Amino acid sequence: MAILPILCYPDPRLHKVAGPILAVDDRIRALVADMLATMYDAHGIGLAATQVDVHERLVVIDVSEERDQPLVLINPELVWTSAETHMNEEGCLSVPGIYDGVERFDAVHVRALDAQGESRVIEADGLLAVCIQHEMDHLMGKVFVEYLSPLKRNRIKTKMIKQQREARE
Ligand code: K1U
Ligand code: ZN
DSSP, X not given: OOOOOOOOTTOGGGGOOOBOOSXXXXXXXXXXXXXXXXXXXXXXXXXXXXXXXXXXXXXXXXXXTTSOOOEEEEEEEEEEEOSOEEEEEEOOTTSTTXXXXXXXXXXXXXXXXXXXXXXXEXXXXXXXXXXXXXXXXXXXXXXXXXXXXXXXXXXHHHHHHHHHHHHXX
């Protein structure tokens, strides 16, 4: 298992649209293991393949307190969304230190393959529903700061570029 480098906003690779996974094989299972190790190492509750510069439709999530309930979503598709939406505080491992409100569906049903290649429908609400929507956005090349005002987004972009320059020096 390896800890993979996580792309940081505003890296243009975060805006690539991921393609479908055609076979759930040993390569994908190894990537799942590396992404779970990377998510736990970074203390995140989710990670999309896009964030580790792999542009395939794969997401890992664990919103459990004990960090022992990993969820693997391969080729996820939203099949139902609630009429109700809510503003939730979000963070992102690709935008470290930034938290802000994003409007999301309260509940979603998502169809996906698991790590064995079995098709499942997950019915999610609360933090899991928010995290699924955040991770599926990553697969479409969208980072949560793009929901914020241009003023806030530009401030965040400037701050991230400065942090990355200072980290290199
Ligand atoms: O995709 C990512 O960058 C992971 C991200 C997932 C996420 C967190 C919060 C709301 C939606 C999606 C994180 O894990 S950020 C770090 C974190 O653990 C966290 C931040 C805020 C609330 C709860 C957890
Ligand atoms: Zn994120």
